[in-house]
Amino acid sequence: MSLKKIILYYAFAPVEDPKAVMLWQRALCRSLNLKGRILISKHGINGTLGGDMEDLKKYCRETKEYPGFGKTDFKWSDGTGNDFPRLSVKVRKELVAFTTPEEIKVEKSGVVNGGKHLKPAEVNALVAEKGDDVVFFDGRNAFEAKIGKFKNAVVPNVETTHDFISELESGKYDHLKDKPVVTYCTGGIRCEILSAVMINRGFKEVYQIEGGIVRYGERYRDKGLWEGSLYVFDGRMNVDFSKDAKTIGECEACSKKTSSFRNCSNLGCRDLVLLCDSCNEDPTNLECRPTHTRGRRLQEVG
Secondary structure, X not given: OOOEEEEEEXXXXXXXXXXXXXXXXXXXXHHOOOEEEEEEEOOEEEEEEXXXXXXXXXXXXXXXXXXXXXXXXXXXXXXXXXXXXXXXEEEOOOOXXXXXXXXXXXXXXXXXXXXXXXXXXXXXHHHHHHHHHOEEEEOOOHHHHXXXXXXXXXXXXXXXXXXXXXXXXXXXXXXXXXXXXXXXXXXXXXXXXXXXXXXXXXXXXXXXXXXXXXXXXXHHOOOOOEEXXXXXXXXOOEEOOOOOOOOOOXXXXXXXXXXXXXXXXXXXXXXXXXXXXXXXXXXXXHOOOOOOEOOOOOOOOO
């Protein structure tokens, strides 16, 4: 029986004809029976796919042949074969919807006006050197931080990446502009843009974790500065880096510790409900209500 895997990846590089790349990627994925979501823009590619490991390896080799995509960092994790309902390959103005496509400058080497990349060990070294002056700034939607985040991180009040610009321009984070700020997100792509957006708005010392939470978790598991579970935008909903993962989420019904998001019972609703196993057995806890977490199930990539 073949191994089922999931890959998460992105590459920033100029794309002259996004539609042609979209058609190529769609045909490639269909030929390999892969499912998931891929976005193409003039700035590059962003995707997460699931399928047989050997088919995914073929996909990675083919994709790296495209000029500028050769440096793509494919992050691998275990899958089930049913992690995505279908294949979606689309052209968008932005790889991540910050609504500011012209704010980033992209060359074949990637984003050239963003924050400095730090490997996981360099993140820890920065904290060891500068201590509490270092600010971890969550580059994800706020609901993701309910089950996992860096210790003492700043979690902006955003439901989607569309909200980051107004949140940063509100003035509530101006006191951080002279501090060393480490941005982080799932696989790194959201911080490529967020760090540039922050620098453009006066933040002087901005870093981003190379490879995102995924690479940091692979390096330190649950013995570093990360705590909790990692929310993922596929059928798994969340992953732990080890059996020692701390549970920081709280059930929306009884406040018991949990890391399990559930889909609202209304099929037309994208809200998520953070429920423990016991409260999940009561169908009324899954009914639409204003108190539900404003999640975006299966909508984001990385």
